[in-house]
């Protein structure tokens with residue numbers, strides 16, 4: 001990712017490196033605000049705009065994907081490969097969901113409409129919250 005960032009012409013500031021390090025192998029799908037909050041204590045000069053623009057450049061280059069599963073937050077995933085996501089309506093965490101093979105393959109022609117890509121989001125309650133709900137009811 002660091003090499004790619006250089007190729008994209010972004011200056012490698014310590015803040016940008018910290019954003020990359022935080023994302024590397026991160027499976028929690030952090031939102032831009034969460035990344036900002038986590039790094040702010042260490043990098044007091046960091047701005048939310050820097051976080052957004054670094055993430056946007058990387059997303060445009062296909063190095064990470066933006067997940068628009070939650071209308072209130074913009075989540076980012078360092079795994080750019082297409083996969084399905086799940087949003088827990090209780091704790092609002094985003095998870096990878098292995099939903100098995102999905103039958104629609106893009107590009108796909110539906111009644112004359114050429115579908116080039118599609119996104120599938122799942123919403124519900126995550127295992128952790130289900131467990132908490134269950135123990136509350138006992």
Ligand SMILES: [Zn+2]
Nearest residue numbers: 088091126129
């Ligand atoms: Zn949850």
Ligand SMILES: [Zn+2]
Nearest residue numbers: 077079095096
């Ligand atoms: Zn993911």
